[in-house]
Amino acid sequence: MALIAENHLQFIIEVAITMQVGLMFLLNLIPMSLSVVLFIALIISIGFAIMFGIDAAFLFLPIAHYEFAHPYGPIALFAVVTLFASLPMMKEVGIKITHLRLFIFLIIAIITIAGGIMHRSFLILWFLGLLIGFFIISKSFRQKSIFTVKKIIAVAAVVIIGFGSLEFLASILNMSVLSPLLRINRIEENALPSIIMVIKNTTLWGHVQGSCYWGAACNMGSEGYITLPMSLITLFALPFPLFYGILVSKKDIIDYMLPGVFGYAFDFGYIALIFLLLWCIGVTVLGFKILSVYREKREEGDKKYLGREVLLIGALTAFISQAIVGLFIMNRSINGTALLTFLFLSAMVVSHILLMKK
Numbered sequence: 001m002a003l004i005a006e007n008h009l010q011f012i013i014e015v016a017i018t019m020q021v022g023l024m025f026l027l028n029l030i031p032m033s034l035s036v037v038l039f040i041a042l043i044i045s046i047g048f049a050i051m052f053g054i055d056a057a058f059l060f061l062p063i064a065h066y067e068f069a070h071p072y073g074p075i076a077l078f079a080v081v082t083l084f085a086s087l088p089m090m091k092e093v094g095i096k097i098t099h100l101r102l103f104i105f106l107i108i109a110i111i112t113i114a115g116g117i118m119h120r121s122f123l124i125l126w127f128l129g130l131l132i133g134f135f136i137i138s139k140s141f142r143q144k145s146i147f148t149v150k151k152i153i154a155v156a157a158v159v160i161i162g163f164g165s166l167e168f169l170a171s172i173l174n175m176s177v178l179s180p181l182l183r184i185n186r187i188e189e190n191a192l193p194s195i196i197m198v199i200k201n202t203t204l205w206g207h208v209q210g211s212c213y214w215g216a217a218c219n220m221g222s223e224g225y226i227t228l229p230m231s232l233i234t235l236f237a238l239p240f241p242l243f244y245g246i247l248v249s250k251k252d253i254i255d256y257m258l259p260g261v262f263g264y265a266f267d268f269g270y271i272a273l274i275f276l277l278l279w280c281i282g283v284t285v286l287g288f289k290i291l292s293v294y295r296e297k298r299e300e301g302d303k304k305y306l307g308r309e310v311l312l313i314g315a316l317t318a319f320i321s322q323a324i325v326g327l328f329i330m331n332r333s334i335n336g337t338a339l340l341t342f343l344f345l346s347a348m349v350v351s352h353i354l355l356m357k358k
Contacts, residue, residue, distance in 0.1 A: 005238065007221070008226060008228075009221070009268050011228060012226075012339070015228060015232075015343060016346070019343055019347045020347040020351070023351045024347070032311060033307045037311050038090075041079045042083060044078075044079040045076065045079040048111060051072075052076070052111055055067065055114065059118065068118075069115035070118070070119045070333070071336065071338040072337075072341060073115060074322040074342070074345060075341055076111055076115075077125065077129040077314075077318045077321060078315055079314065080108060080130075081313060081314040083104050084104060084134070084137060085133075085140070087101060112126060116162055121325065121330045123159070124330075128324065129317055129320075129321035129322075132317050133314070133317040136313055136316065190252075191257050194262070195262065198263075201266065202266050202269065203270070205220070205268075205271060205272075206269045213251075219241075222267060223241055224240065224241040225263055225266060226339070227240070228339055230336070232340070254266060259326075259327060259328045259331060260326045260327040260328070260331040260333070262331070264331075276327075277327070279346075283350060284316070287316040287352075291316065294308065294309035294312065308352060311352075312348075315348035319345040322342055326342065
């Protein structure tokens with residue numbers, strides 16, 4: 001009975017530990033050669049390109065859409081950056097990568113367009129992640145820096161054109177859901193009162209009793225603002241507070257309108273927020289430390305860890321990008337199903353600390 005979670009925070013911790021242990025053994029039981037990793041990343045990238053494309057098409061049809069780009073965007077980023085990281089290694093052994101490179105750029109274009117139509121926050125995560133990924137790849141393989149004036153101007157132009165195109169499309173199709181300006185206005189209207197509420201009522205271990213939207217039934221933490229996927233909670237019949245129906249709009253005040261640091265602080269307290277920030281820093285530092293070990297072995301002629309190296313580059317890139325966007329821009333990018341994605345990426349980075357020997 002002691003292992004049964006009593007609130008959302010305990011359940012998140014238990015799932016995180018289970019996922020970490022499971023992936024740690026999985027990565028060491030399955031041979032992670034460069035060809036295996038490349039094949040898996042290619043299949044995942046193609047799958048997400050198709051999934052995002054179909055979901056975006058449904059937005060223009062009287063068919064239910066599922067907004068896959070929001071919770072699974074970091075996984076798509078993970079797969080694409082892993083593909084890019086494998087290209088320099090393939091080039092070193094004499095494999096022609098021209099056609100594969102073009103195919104990867106095609107996948108990126110499809111995911112960018114489809115994901116951007118569904119979520120503007122996805123575009124922030126996507127472009128930020130690609131920049132971080134290219135930077136890590138250039139440093140790992142001692143290439144020239146990607147940050148030139150021309151490239152920075154080109155990226156800025158692409159971002160401006162992308163957001164401008166969405167605004168134009170929203171205007172001519174009369175579909176406000178596509179408008180980036182509408183989303184920004186919503187955040188401006190709701191952000192200030194939400195920040196005031198959070199700062200006023202947050203404590204070290206949660207929030208002031210009765211300050212959330214449950215009213216008198218509100219406890220002092222783990223109220224359901226920060227959760228794992230609702231389906232996962234109902235699957236185990238856990239009696240945790242969840243936002244249903246019209247209350248979802250109340251959850252949006254914290255879940256959508258504020259950066260994650262405010263959402264996690266309000267629901268779990270400042271102590272939990274500090275631990276989360278330290279964990280993010282620790283995972284990032286650990287990832288770069290292990291990456292330097294992999295690079296050293298590769299430069300010494302050891303080819304055993306090539307697959308693990310590109311896998312770590314992809315996971316570390318996606319983890320950093322999701323952490324930045326979720327914690328400092330939009331809480332929804334690190335909540336619900338996206339939180340499960342975040343825990344998965346964290347485990348994918350930390351799992352490299354264990355190397356099983358035959």
